[in-house]
Amino acid sequence: MKHIRSHFEIHTRFRNGIFLLSIILLLTILGYYFYPEPKVSESSFIELTEFQNQIDSLKEVAKNSKTKYRVSTFNPNFISDHKGYVLGLSAKELDRLHEYRNKGKWINSVSDFKKVTQVSDSLLKIISPLFRFPVWIKNNKTSKSYFKKKYPSKSYAEKKDLNSVTSEELQKNINVPDFIAERIIRYRNKIGGFVSDIQLQDISGLYDHQRNMILSLFTVKTPKTVKRMNINTISVKDLMDVPYFDFETALDIKDFIESNGDISDFTELKKIEGFSLEKIDRIKLYLTLN
Incomplete structure (x- = not known):
């Protein structure tokens, strides 16, 4: 008669393996529950606390550096649109300042700034301590003697031609800064030569006393030949040949x-x-009314 084997019968080798595995699991569980937990020493805790305090301190410094700004002084003659916005100036106040500076004029005091921009007294009180003017303006004695200094004025025959003067001559004889001297020569070349001495007023950054110094030694002796045209009949194209008009201005004049x-x-x-x-006095050099 055949013996029926149980489905749960296990080979001897497998029984030994299962027994060994059981022992390992038991030892692992016992070790997990009875192995002492690592203790943090008091000195290590103190070091960690100090390290965290240092981190918190650095974070506070970084936070404060974002909100604190260094207030620096500035020359109010060179306020950009962004700078004006930060200072609280309105668009109209900035436009008045830029229009004034485009005429070659300079702001030399807080009262000048107030007069030109028409800024409110309350805002002026806040921003005026930041104004920084050149030293020669602050020193009244120096500035007075500077402007009162006289330069020899030559007769028309003794003067040299302004339309042939070089940048080097202006720097040497008048002591004009090199960039201003170059600006005069470039503008003269751009318009094809000066028609009159008054066109020196078109040079940006040229002070009145510098212009007077130049005209004491130089004058326009060979003026550019200009055929003055009637503004009422001139074409837009011809209007654009006048140095003081661009395309938009020429159109506005004709439309008017x-x-x-x-x-x-x-x-x-x-x-x-x-x-x-x-x-308008320079425009009249190129145009007539009839």
Whole structure:
């Protein structure tokens, strides 16, 4: 009769392996429960605390550095749009300042800044301590003697031609800064030569006393030949040949004349929005009314 084997019968080798595995698991569990936990010494805890305090201190310094700004002084003659926005100036106040500076004029005091920009007294009180003017402006005695200094004025025959003077001559004889001297020569070349001495007023950054010094030794002896044209009949293209007009300005002038009729006085041009009469004396060198 055949013996029926149980499905749960295990070979001897497997029984030994299972027994060994059971022992290992038992030892592992006992070790987990009875093995002493590592203790943190008091000195290690103190070191960790000090390290954390250092980290917190550095974070605080970084936070404060983001909110504290170094306030520096500045020359109010060179306030950019961004700088004006930060200071609290309005767009109109900035425009007044830039228009004033574009005329080659300078702000030499807090009262000048107030007069030009028309800024409020409350804002001026806040920002004026930051103004930094050149030393020669602060020193009244130096500035007075500087402006009162006289330079020899030569007769017309003794003067040299402003249309042929070189940058080196201006620097040597007048002591004009090199970049201003180069600016004069570039502008003269751009317009094809000066028509009149008054066109030196078009040089940006040229002080009045510097211009007077130049004109004491130089004058326009060979003026550029200009055929003055009637502003009421001139074309837009010809208007653009005038150094003081761009395409937009030329169009505005022609539109104004077409809408209002011929102009009889150059001052009527001020009725055109954005048109400045500051250069009207130079404009007359190129245009007529009839």
